[in-house]
Amino acid sequence: MTEANGAIAPSEAEHDAAPSGATVERIGGLVVSHDAGVLRITIARPERMNAIDLDTMRTLGDLVETRAAERDVRVIVLAGEGGPFSTGADLMAAATGPATDPRVVMDTANRVVRAILTAPVPVVAQVDGAAAGVGASIALAADLTYASPKAYFLLAFVNIGLMPDGGSSMLVPASIGRARAAEMALLGERLGAGDAHAAGLITRVLPVEDLGAHVDAVAAKLAAGPRRALELTKRSITAATLARVEAAFEIETEGQIELLGSADFAEGAAAMLGRRKPSFGS
Known part of the structure; x- marks a missing residue:
């Protein structure tokens, strides 16, 4: 974790992310609130478009694993602060921070989705x-995924010389079929919320002004439901699909570890950080 756990005085953004009366705390790059059985975890790195560094990913996995088992948590809501849900792995943090074993990175991302x-x-x-990227994997791993018309889903991996990860090579085709999944993964083009809903990738699209209230209503209904059922x-649904x-x-994991050490990824990452088109050689 990047910061010590502990309750804090919530900022204006954190007030927006939590119902009135909820307990709110910031844990690293996340804002966490808990109220009436609903645990809301908000990715709060707006300066990086909610891209996730390794510490934030590790903290997110810890929270979902441990808090979901608590009897006073009956539903978890995942969101992003300030617009984007998450633009995926934080390449800037990876490029400027200490080197990390690629397997550790992959295992940490897989742990969150699992x-x-x-x-x-x-x-x-x-x-x-x-x-986008692993941010799409996290959003699509949810049991119910609600989006506004501003939302889009992007398997951006191929654009920087990588392959889908975080389980997205199965999560996406399980929902929309092989042909549409291949189009998303091989072309690396965004799928808007309306098309994502029409294809069966997400649950519903709501107007921007209605999205938060609808998610709150769904969460409240689930929190009041029969937990074991x-x-x-x-x-059962997860096992079947x-x-x-x-x-x-x-x-x-094996494929991505190979690609993370490739010249194409080095070029793709440099091009993204330099805001230019990559020139792949292999």
Whole structure:
């Protein structure tokens, strides 16, 4: 974690992210609130468009794993502060920080998605902007994903010489089929919220002004529901649709470790950070 845990006086943005009366704390790059059975985790790195560095990813995995098991948590809501849900891994932090074993990076991302999929409570994603890279994986791992018309989903990996990870090579085709998934993954083009809903990738699209209230209403309904019945229902649906997700994690991890050490990724990352078009050589 990048900061010590502890309750803080919530900022204006944190007030917006939490219902009145909720307890609010900042934990590293996340803002966490808990009220009436609803645990809301907001990715709060707006200066980086909510890109996720390794510490934030690790903290997110810790929170979902541990808090979902608490009896007073009955639903988890995931959101992003200030517009984007998450633009994926923070390449700037990776480029300027200490070198990290690629396997540690992959295992940390996989742990977050696995924690969402296996949480004993429903997980709801609120997407009001970009959900790209591993940010898309996290949003699509949720049981219910609601978006505004401003939202889009992007498997941006190929644009920087990488392959889909965070389970997205299974999460996406499980929802929209092989052909549409291949288009997203191989072309690296964004899918707008309306098209994502029409394809079956997300649950519903709501007007910007209605999105938060709708997610709050859904979360309240789930929090008041029969916890064990919801847990077993979620488990059954996940087993029926994502039975081979662990195999996907393994394939993605081995492939991504290779690609993270490639010249194409070095060029892709440099091009992204330099805001230019990459020139791939391999």
